[in-house]
Amino acid sequence: MLVNEKVAIEHGLKAEEYKKICDLLKRVPNLTELGIFSAMWNEHCSYKSSRLHLKKLPTKGDKVIQGPGENAGVIDIEDNDAIVFKIESHNHPSFIEPYQGAATGVGGIMRDVFTMGARPIANLNSIHFGSPQNKKTKNLLRGVVHGIGGYGNCMGVPTIAGQTTFDSSYNGNILVNAMTLGLVKKDKIFYSKAAGLNKPVIYVGSKTGRDGIHGASMASASFDEKIEEKKPTVQVGDPFTEKLLLEACLELMAGDSIIAIQDMGAAGLTSSSIEMASKGSLGIRINLNEVPCRETKMTPYEIMLSESQERMLIVLENGKENHAKKIFDKWNLDFAVIGKTTKSKNIELFFNDEQVANIPVNTLVENSPMYDRKWKKAKLPKKNKFKNEDFNNLKIKDILKKILSNHNVCSKEWIWQQYDHTVMGDTIQKPGGDSGVVKVHGTNKAVAASVDSSAVYCWAHPLTGGKQVVAESWRNLISVGAKPIAITNCLNFGSPENEENMGEFVECVQGITEASKYLNFPVVSGNVSFYNQTKEMGIKPTPVIGGVGLIKDYKKMVTMKFKEVSNLVLIVGKTEGHIDQSLFARTILDEKNGPPPEVNLFNEKNNGESILELIKKDFIKSAHDISLGGLLTAVSKMCIKGNKGIKLNKSKNLINEIEYFFSEDQGRYIIEINPTDFKEVSKILDKNSVHFEELGIIIDKELIINQKTKVTIDELKSYNTNWLKNFMSS
Amino acid sequence: MKSSVITFPGSNCDRDMDVALKKFGFINKMVWHDDNELPKSDLVVLPGGFSYGDYLRCGSMASKSRIMQSVINFAKSGGLVMGICNGFQILVETGLVPGVLLRNKYLEFICKNVHVKIDNKENPYFKNLDNNIFEFHIAHNEGNYFCTKDQLKEINDNSQVAIYYCNEKGQIDDQHNPNGSLKNIAGIFNKEKNVLGMMPHPERMIDQSLSGEDGSLFFKNLINNIK
Secondary structure (H helix, E strand, O other): OOOOOOHHHHOOHHHHHHHHHHHOOOOOOOOHHHHHHHHOHHHHHHOOOOOOHOOOOOOOOOEEEEEEEEEEEEEEEOOOOEEEEEEEEHHHHHHHHHHHHHHHHHHHHHHHHHOOOOEEEEEEEEEOOOOOOOOOOHHHHHHHHHHHHHHHHHHOOOEEEEEEEEHHOOOOOOEEEEEEEEEEEHHOOOOOOOOOOOOEEEEEEEEOOOOOHHHHOOOOOEEOOOOHHHHHHHHOHHHHHHHHHHHHHHHHHHOEEEEEEEEEOOOOHHHHHHHHHHHHHOOOEHHHHOOOOOOOOOOOOHHHHHOOOOEEEEOOOOHHHHHHHHHHHOOOEEEEEEEEOOOOOEEEEEEEEEEEEEEEHHHHOOOOOOOOOOOOOOOOOOOOOOOOOHOOOOOOHHHHOOOHHHOOOOOOOOHHHOOOOOOOOEEEEEEOOOEEEOOOOOOOOEEEEEOOOHHHHHHHOOHHHHHHHHHHHHHHHHHOOOOEEEEEEEEEEEOOOHHEEEEEEEHHHHHHHHHHHHHHOOOOOOOOOOOOOOOOOOOEEEEEEEEEEEEOOOHHOOOOOOOOOOOEEEEEEOOOOOOOOOOHHHHHHHOOEEEEOOOHHHHHHHHHHHHHHHHHOOEEEEEEEEEEEEHHHHHHHHHHHHHHEEEEEEOOOOOOOHHHOOOOOOOOEEHHHHHHHHHHHHHHHHHHHOOOOEEEEEOOOOOHHHHHHHEHHHHHHHHHHHHHHHHHOO | EEEEEEOOEEEOHHHHHHHHHHOOOOOEEOOOOOOOOOOOOOEEEEOOOOOHHHHOOOOOHHHHHHHHHHHHHHOOOOOOEEEEEEHHHHHHHOOOOOOOOEEEOOOEEEEEEEEEEEEEOOOOOOOOOOOOOOEEEEOOOOOOOOHHHHHHHHHHHHEEEEEEEEOOOOOOOOHHHOOOOOEEEEEOOOOOOOOEOOOOOOOHEEOOOEEEEHHHHHHHHHHHHOO
C-alpha cells in the first residue's frame, strides 16, 4: 500500500503531522513506519495536548525516588523498602467490551508495577458509569466488575479499595481507572533505560497476535455510531499467563542479568522498544521473524502494532541468555532473542532479511507534536440564596434516607465482595473504609491507599474541583492514621480540541498542582485520557487521584466504625453550611447550579496534621472524613459499620439544621474519643487553632438527632445496603 | 512437624499457607508441581489459587501434574493431605474426595467471612477443638459443592462431611449458604478422614488485625494433633 496524506489521516494523524513526518524522515514513510508514527504520536502515547500543562505538577519530594516518566512512580517507605505505584485508564476499551477492557486495564497496570521489580501488593479502581436509568449501565457495570475481579483475583493480588459513581455524563463513555501498588527493595528497582551496545534484546511472555492493533489510537479518538466496528481493537487478557510472567520476571530480577526492562502496553512492541532506545540514547535493531507469533502470516505492520497482552521486552547483559531462558522455560513462557542494541540511534526493523523500517528514535519521541491548545477559563458560578422556607417542608429523616440510598453514596459491597480483597494475608483494612490498608509483609509497617474523584465539583468549577480531589485523598489517608506521601493521577476529560473541555483540563491540573504543592503531596505517576466523548457529548471532567500513605505501626491504624458506647464524638473543622453542589442540593432541591465548596488548604493541612497527632497519641478510637452527603451521612456510616448509635447534641452552630447536617464544607473529620481524654484532646486542638465541636455521645442501636427524630441502626442499614443489590438483580 | 505446600503454575495462596504453617510451628517446604517426589512430610497442602488458570475445569490440569502421583500415593498410604479452595478443586479432580465443585449459584466470585459448623471431630484435623462453630473466610468462584444421591448417601453413612456453612449460632440453612452448595457442604473428607478438602481459607484468619483469628485455633490444634 502506498502511503499518502489520506492513509495518514486514516491512521488518526493530522495532515500537518503527516507533513512533519515526511520532513523529519526527508522521505515518505512506508506503511509500517507510518503505523509506528501513528502509534507514537497519538494522544495516548505522546501526551501532545497535555504535556505542556503536566510540567506544572510538583513531582519531587524527599520521599520521591522516581517521579513521572518511568513505568510507575516510586516512593521511599524507609528500611530500604519502597512502594511503586501508578493509576491508568482503560476507558475506551471497557465501553466497547467491558469484561476484557477492564480486565486488561488491571493487567496492564500490574505489569507497569512489576516491570520495575516490585511485587504487586494491592489493587484499587475508580469506575464511573452512566445513570442507572440508562439501559446500558447495568451490563457495563456487571462486565467491568467481572473483568476487574477475573484478572485481579487470578493474579492473587488483593483489591483493597475503590470508588464507583453513576452520572448521566458517562452514558456514552464509562471510565475504568485501575491502580496498583507494589513493594520493592530500594536497591532492586528496575528501569527502562537501555544501556550498552550489542546487548541482546529479549522478548518474553505471550505470543503476539492480531488483537489490539491500533488500541492506543482508538483510545485517542471520540466514539461515533461505528463503535461496534472497534471491537477487534480491544485486547484479550490472560491473567494466568501474567501470573507466570510476574513470577518469572521476579525470579530473573533476583539476579543481575537485566539492564533494562519495559512492558509492552499501549502500542506494544513499538512503544516499548522505542522508549528503551530513547531513554538510553541508542538504537535497537530487531529481526521481526524472531518474534513469537500466535497467528500465521503476520506482517511487520501487525507485529509492531499488536497490543497482545502479557509481554515484556528486556535488554540483557551479554552471556545471560541461557540463564534467562531457563527461567522462562520453567514457567512455560515464550522467550526469544529478537534483536540487539546499536549505536545508530535508529529503530531498525528487519523481516525476511529485508529492512522494513528505519526511523531515528528522536523523531518519534523528542520531535513528537506538542500542542498549546486553546482553552477557556471557567467562571466561578454565583452562589444560590436559599431561604428557610426552601427547607421548611423537609424532614431530616426523609432526606437522610434518600441520601444514604443514593446510588453514589450507598454501600458498594455487591462490587467489592466479588474482588478477592484478602489474598496475600496482609489486608488490615478492607474496602468500604476511607482507605484500604495492607501490611508491608513481615514488618510492622502498613501502606494505605485511596482513590477519589469529585466530577460534580470539577464540572462546577475545575480549579476548586482539582484542589478538592487532592484534599479528599489526603483526608482519606489521614482518617486511617496514615501519613500521606504521594499521589498518582488519572486525568479523564473530553476532547482537548474543544476549548471548554481543554479549559477544564488546564484548570483541574492547576488545582491539583496548588493542592499537592501546599500539602507536600507530590505527583509521582499518572495518565491522561482525553476524548472521553461520544459525538459532541463529553464527560464531566473527572481527574482521579490515587493517594498513598504510610502507617509506621500498623496497630495504630484507625477505622471508621464506632467502637464503644459512652465515648465522645467530635467534629473537627468548621461547618459553614455550604449547600451548593452538595448531594442534598442536587438530589433533594434539584438545584444543579452554584459553586462547589471552597477548599482552604491551610485548614486542610492544619486539621489533617492535628488528627494525625491525636492518632499518634492514641486518642482517636474511630475517625471518618466528611465528604459527599455531609455530616449526617458520615455519622450514619460510622453507626452502620460499628453497629452503634449516637445521641447528637443540639448544635450551637447558628446555621439552619439542614445546612448543618448536609452541607459539604471541606476539611472536616468526625472522631471518637474516650470522654476522659477530652481535656487533652481539646488542648491539642486549641493549641493548633483547629475548630471543633462536641457532636454527641455513642449509644446503642439508635441515631437520635433530636427529640422528634430518631433512626434505628437497622433502618440506616436498610437505606444504605440495598440499592445496588436490588438494582443489579432487577 | 514437617509440611509441604505444592506450588502449581497459577497457585496464589501458596505463600499465605507457608506463612500460616510456619507461624504455628511447622517446618514447611515449598514443592514445585513438576517435581517427582514429595519431601518427607507429616502434612501435604494443596493451596488456593488458579492452577493452570482454571482452564479446562478448575483443578483438572493440576490433578495431572507430575507431583500429584506422589501426593496420591501419600494419601493412599494414610498421609494427611489438605486441599484449600483450588486445592479442594484439585482433590475432587483426583477422586481422593467425592463430588464436584460447580460455579457459585449466582455466578459471581464471593470474598467474605462465613461461619462453618464442624460435623465430625473424629479425625486428625478437628479432634480436640473446643468449638464447633468457626468464622472462616471464603474467596472463590467455583465452590458450589455437588454430588450424586448415591454419593451423598455414602458420604453421610461414613460421616465424611467436614464442615457446613451456617450462621453464627450454627444454624444450617439456605440463607447462610453462600454459593448454593448441596446441603451447605463447605468441606469434605475421604472415607479414611486423612484427606480434607474445603473451600474456606483458614490461613487468612490467623491474626486479629486481618479477618479474624479462628484460623489460628485450627492450625494450633492441627499441629498438636499431628505431634
